[in-house]
Amino acid sequence: MSEGLSDDDPGIRLLARAAASVDPRRALLVCSGDLPGVGGEATRIVLDVRERHGARARTIGITDVGALAELRDMEVAAVWPRAHLGKDFSLECLARGALALTEGGRLLCAARKHKGADSLADVMVELLGNVETIERDRGYRLMQSVHEGRVDPDAAARRIDVRYEIRDHALGDLVLQSAPGVFSRRELDAGTRALIEHVGALAQERGLVPASVIDLCAGVGPLALWAARRWPGARVWAIESNLRAVDLARFNARAAGLDERVRFESADGMPAGPSADSWHRPGELALVNPPTHADRDTLGALVVGLRPWMAPGAPVFLVVSRAGVSTEALRASGATVVAHNTSGYAILEARWDG
Numbered sequence: 001m002s003e004g005l006s007d008d009d010p011g012i013r014l015l016a017r018a019a020a021s022v023d024p025r026r027a028l029l030v031c032s033g034d035l036p037g038v039g040g041e042a043t044r045i046v047l048d049v050r051e052r053h054g055a056r057a058r059t060i061g062i063t064d065v066g067a068l069a070e071l072r073d074m075e076v077a078a079v080w081p082r083a084h085l086g087k088d089f090s091l092e093c094l095a096r097g098a099l100a101l102t103e104g105g106r107l108l109c110a111a112r113k114h115k116g117a118d119s120l121a122d123v124m125v126e127l128l129g130n131v132e133t134i135e136r137d138r139g140y141r142l143m144q145s146v147h148e149g150r151v152d153p154d155a156a157a158r159r160i161d162v163r164y165e166i167r168d169h170a171l172g173d174l175v176l177q178s179a180p181g182v183f184s185r186r187e188l189d190a191g192t193r194a195l196i197e198h199v200g201a202l203a204q205e206r207g208l209v210p211a212s213v214i215d216l217c218a219g220v221g222p223l224a225l226w227a228a229r230r231w232p233g234a235r236v237w238a239i240e241s242n243l244r245a246v247d248l249a250r251f252n253a254r255a256a257g258l259d260e261r262v263r264f265e266s267a268d269g270m271p272a273g274p275s276a277d278s279w280h281r282p283g284e285l286a287l288v289n290p291p292t293h294a295d296r297d298t299l300g301a302l303v304v305g306l307r308p309w310m311a312p313g314a315p316v317f318l319v320v321s322r323a324g325v326s327t328e329a330l331r332a333s334g335a336t337v338v339a340h341n342t343s344g345y346a347i348l349e350a351r352w353d354g
């Protein structure tokens with residue numbers, strides 16, 4: 001996942017220069033992508049399975065608690081805040097970086113003033129007791145805190161143990177746990193709500209009772225778990241690339257007593273080919289709230305990836321902000337597509353007849 005990462009970005013260059021002199025085995029990149037000039041023996045914490053594609057550094061998933069706890073003795077920990085993941089996630093990254101440092105090690109963060117550099121600096125002080133700006137370039141500041149013998153464990157825990165609860169009338173009595181770094185972490189997305197309401201009403205009207213449902217791009221599981229509740233005889237197979245979202249979705253399924261009928265899998269889109277896994281069976285219904293910011297080709301490939309996994313004629317419902325891109329890709333793959341406009345959202349109903 002390269003969203004927000006570019007080697008030409010002045011902020012990335014500032015971080016890269018500051019980290020390049022360190023033995024890469026003692027450099028930690030906290031959800032920051034590979035940094036130019038920082039060797040392949042560095043360690044990267046990743047949030048999303050897609051960040052593993054082509055990664056130079058050794059990657060550790062953010063949900064791998066054991067491996068994260070082993071991270072220590074780092075001389076440098078670099079944090080590259082990405083606005084679309086939320087400030088709470090950047091603060092967590094700072095805390096994880098600080099905890100991994102050896103005494104004398106440096107926590108680095110490059111940010112712009114109007115992107116919250118001041119509040120990031122405040123949290124660096126909370127964690128390590130000091131911060132200074134060591135370089136500037138075109139509006140970016142490279143901020144550094146030095147490990148002077150102590151990381152404040154309470155300050156770190158406050159940033160790492162953040163959890164939210166999502167409740168919404170569209171979800172009935174389902175309560176979803178959520179956390180920094182996942183989509184719509186504090187509340188049910190309005191598009192997801194529109195999709196649930198639309199499909200719920202249509203299913204009633206048509207007497208739709210699917211035995212197998214697919215949720216592509218599942219997040220922390222609202223659509224998958226709603227579907228499992230709505231159709232008590234259905235098995236639901238859900239795919240999501242964000243490792244933390246998958247972890248939370250599994251937790252949410254267990255908490256709702258639905259884990260025997262719902263399978264959350266961390267993957268980059270649908271599997272390409274046939275599979276012996278008994279959960280990988282043709283969907284009689286699919287629900288999709290795809291990523292809003294994906295580029296045209298990525299979005300097209302993602303939604304068309306459902307094709308081999310749908311039973312002939314089975315409906316795929318997508319709630320989309322750019323109806324044109326998805327419709328074009330689906331039609332080019334032979335699907336018939338009908339658009340419904342509801343509550344300010346475009347909901348597409350697509351099907352492949354064979």
Ligand SMILES: C[S@@+](CC[C@H](N)C(=O)[O-])C[C@H]1O[C@@H](n2cnc3c(N)ncnc32)[C@H](O)[C@@H]1O
Nearest residue numbers: 183192217218219240241242268269289290291
């Ligand atoms: C708009 S959100 C919807 C999440 C959830 N379905 C909901 O309604 O709250 C899109 C989700 O797609 C995930 N995603 C993006 N690209 C993906 C990919 N290639 N494969 C699987 N999931 C992906 C994102 O991590 C994000 O959680």
